[in-house]
Amino acid sequence: MGLPAAAGVLVVVLAWLAGPGLFGIAGDGAGAPVQAEVTQPAACSAGNPVESVTFSLGGKPRQGTLNGCGHAKGERVEVGVPVDAPADGPITVSAADTSAGAQDARGPIALVLLVFACFSGGMYAFLVIRGSGKLALLH
Template sequence: MAVPAFAGVLVVVVVWLAGPGILGPMPSSGGTVVDATVTAPAPCSDPTAKETVQFQAGGQTRTGSLDACGHDKNNRVRIAVPADLGPGQADVHLADVVVGHTDLRRPVGLALLALSCLSGGAYAFLVQRGSRRAALAG
């Protein structure tokens, strides 16, 4: 009984220590959120759709490649601009997607992993204990 319990605890601890990205993507670090205007929309039928946007960064008008689709030309969107913005076209992301949708993946994933380990340990205990009918009949 101790071996499955120890294995379950070990798996949960290893996953916890392995890092935040193992159960879901990390929220982006650094950067600023700015308003942008879609200059070249992309249809959502393309699986690798990229739209072109213009935004203000450092007092200059910049062009970025937005990993989104379905916007109309001249739509206003909020984007997350990376802190290490270099020259040329920047890769940007929608701000609401980067900020808010990854918060619960790690705790929920870790809880489901712990529940899975608990279930596996209970199953190992039941298999090791054997059938009660055989014990009662004998």
Template sequence: MRWTSVAIAAAVGAVVVFLAWFAGPGLFGIAAAGGGTPAQAEIVKPTSCTMPDPVEAVRVTIAGKTREGTLSGCGHGPGERVEVTVPENAAADGPVAVRAAQTSQGSSGARMPLGLALLVFSCFAGACYAFLYVRGPRVAAVS
């Protein structure tokens, strides 16, 4: 009975790790990087970082055409040039929402291996707890 309980706990832990590995990045809050075209933008109207949800006005050249856009960010100076990514599905006219280059919505890719390692350690800790629970308390011999 003892080892079967530990084997069941270990098997459940292995199944959890297996399912977590194949569930993909979404399990650990990692969104796939959105596609887009890199471009240079010029800050037209900067925003103070003290405002909630700051958005700056930018001017960006897309396919040889200068367009106005918005950049979710703050702390830039007027006329400052920044690297941005223009979404692939940007409208042909009107303002376009760009994001800072080398950023993506979600978390960094380094979190998945860390999350998976923590999951493995928690499954191991659960199996150890199951073993100790099944083993029961040890009585010290008194001489």
């Protein structure tokens, strides 16, 4: 019984040390939110709609593409500009409210579910070992 419990504790500790990247929750590299203006809206009925936006980055006006739809021409939206944005040319931006990163409840919930899965696996191993030694499903 000690071996399954130790294996479960080891898995949980390794998952804790790996951090939020293990669960696919790592930040997306978006910088600070920037106010942008929609210059060419896209209809939501189109497949993979992309809108054109303009914003100021480093005191210079810049053009960008926003993967979204439903905004009106001239509407102000908050976008997240990537930290490694190119010095010239259009920049692909994302809506700022969808770029929260790992500062939400997904990490702790994923870790709790992992602990529950380890506990369940350990209990199953315990019941199999404690039983008659044979699996009842193999009869």
